[in-house]
Amino acid sequence: MASRTLLLAVLGAATASELQIPLFSQQGQSAAGNSLGKPLINTDYLQASIKIENLLDRAKDLYKIAQTSEDEYSHPTRVIGSEGHARTLEYIYSALEGLGGYYTLSQQPFPAVLGKVYESRLVIGHEVPESASPMSLTPPTAHKQPVYGNLVLVANEGCDASDYPADVAGNVAFVLRGTCSFGTKSQLAGKVGAVAAVVYNYESGEVSGTLESPTPDHVATFGLSGKDAGPILKKLKAGEVIDSIAYIDAEVKQIQTTNIIAQTVEGDPDNCVMLGGHSDSVSEGPGINDDGSGSLTLLEVATQLTNFSVNNCVRFAWWAGEEEGLLGSDYYVDVLPEEENMKIRLFMDYDMMGSPNFAYQVYNATNAANPVGSEQLRDLYLDWYSAQGLNYTFIPFDGRSDYDAFIRNGIPGGGIATGAEGVKTKEEEAMFGGKAGDWYDPCYHQLCDDTGNVNSTAWLVNTKLVAHSVATFALSFDDFPERTKASTLGADEQPTKYHGHRLVL
Structure with missing residues (x-):
């Protein structure tokens, strides 16, 4: 009964202090037997803890950070090498440091x-x-x-x-x-x-x-x-x-920039669910939707996850240099030893969660064309949208975001998005609202990608889906395909025509 009461208290709560949960020592044991004295992860409760107010407050913080680049660029930006990006990294790392040791944190510098x-x-x-x-x-x-x-x-x-x-x-x-x-x-x-x-x-x-x-x-x-x-x-x-x-x-x-990685202290370290978004913007604007929305979604889910215990480790990543050609995620996977590669059961990419003229887009990742498990992840998203009574549409899994290095190196992958410079169709207007004939994000890679450039409904819905994806695999990998020996494509092979938002072929 006490455990059930504790779980019910999570509904609507944003932090452990708001939950008024008694603090346990690292050595304390809960009824569930975990070392943190917290209820076991539950998707409904984690989703319920996601509040749009928290996301919008973080977006305002991020825009102020982007403004610190104005002396050099004459407008707000968080492009790598800028003051705005350096402060973005400080903001994310500081927020994670304040989560009471729930995560092991690391910074991974690399040349860009x-x-x-x-x-x-x-x-x-x-x-x-x-x-x-x-x-x-x-x-x-x-x-x-x-x-x-x-x-x-x-x-x-x-x-x-x-x-x-x-x-x-x-x-x-x-x-x-x-x-x-x-x-x-x-x-x-x-x-x-x-x-x-x-x-x-x-x-x-x-x-x-x-x-x-x-x-x-x-x-x-x-x-x-x-x-x-x-x-x-x-x-x-x-x-x-x-x-x-x-x-x-x-x-x-060439400059130096940094990836940020946060992994739960608790959970099986040989079976990790990994997810990522990118911390940088293009030089032309502040990047509040691209990919402030994704990186802040990760930060909010990571914050709310600290109210729970997990069975499998959860690893969050904030990539740098995505806009310059997926540099951070490429570097991370390239230097990953094979035994560490095999510990990542799947990678989930979250880039642009709140486009103003949104569609609920799911990468059409199939097992036939990608590492086995990619299709099961795709179907998890489909099932969730269907359960909420929401429409969805497929988009090509063609290398446009940070999942690319993972699938090239044998790690199942997938993700969701809400649209970039593509044009919404009449059919999609009927499915999602908005305006046919306009871009999904009319401010894509522009100065106007600011705090007014996110759709709160789409951002909240998709952050709850991200929470669901984390909770599902943090609890169990039952019925999810086992990893087989990692297979890396030859350096001269190009399975995708994009590498990031720019064509490579």
């Missing part, structure tokens, strides 16, 4: 590449294509000045040195997107002496991509839509000579 484009311009013939945009992590043009040359068509998809004709040297390589990474295309163009490169799309849409890891052979590289490339391609194939001017003033530099 930060790229900034200050100015850019591409002129092809007598036209300035509207869709031309510099690739992320592109180097500048020579001496940060305009360079001139003819546009030279590269054979095939520009993935082999033999695709680049000799006359690319001193000119601008015109390369079709596909098969290999943008970084590979830029590097091959640079090796044969191109002064710049333009990667054009085989589809009508624009190309917003990243060169990923910088090399000395990368050249200034633009993306160009298939719509703008079509007439140019026709002229080149007809033998016309097209001159071009490329200009990029950019900086690519």
Whole structure:
């Protein structure tokens, strides 16, 4: 009876002090036999402890933190390397430190590449294509000045040195997107002496991509839509000579940044449920939805979890450098010993939990295409939405967020989201409300991603679902597939066309 009373007290409570639970020593034993003297995790009670007021208060804190970058960036941001990001890390770590030793905390510093484009311009013939945009992590043009040359068509998809004709040297390589990474295309163009490169799309849409890891052979590289490339391609194939001017003033530099990891002291350390969100924003804005909403959801769930005992360890991660190409999560998994890899039963990604024009999106992670267990996690989300009488929709599991390194290295993964720059359909308007034809997040990667850019209903619903996912696996992995020996894909294999929000293929 006493245990039941204690559990009922959790309803609506935010902290242990509000619960008025007697404090137990680390050596004390509860009726359930756990070392912390707390009731065993229960999904209903953990969900009930999630309050939108707490989330919104944290969002206000995060926006104030983003404002500390204004001296350097002239606007609020939490991009890696900024004061706003440094203080974001301090905020998260300090909050976790105040949770009474419930977690073992660690900071994982790692080198990160930060790229900034200050100015850019591409002129092809007598036209300035509207869709031309510099690739992320592109180097500048020579001496940060305009360079001139003819546009030279590269054979095939520009993935082999033999695709680049000799006359690319001193000119601008015109390369079709596909098969290999943008970084590979830029590097091959640079090796044969191109002064710049333009990667054009085989589809009508624009190309917003990243060169990923910088090399000395990368050249200034633009993306160009298939719509703008079509007439140019026709002229080149007809033998016309097209001159071009490329200009990029950019900086690519290496900095140090940090992941934050918190793992429950209690729970089986050989069977961990892991979840993560990213602590950084893009340089263009404060990132309160992307991914303040996800990182603060994790912080609130981690806070409320301290009212309970767990059977399996729970490991929270706040990744740095996600916006620069999933740098933090890549680093974490890359340096993880195989025996530690095997202790992670699954990884759950929570990125953008409260988009204003939201849809309840579930990554369509299947066992056929991903590590076994990914589909069971997907179905947990589906079952929960259905139980609440809520609609949901599937989105591709295509490498756009921090789950990518985990599934590449044999760890089951999945997650939920509420939408980024994609356009809501009429069918989704009927399912979720909002406005068809608009982006799910009209302020995606913009200055207006502030405290007014989160939908409270979606954020609260999804934070409760995150709590449910944690509680389910912190209690038991019964009926969840056992891990088999981790299988790592070859370094040159690309199972996903995205790596973060930018295309890599």
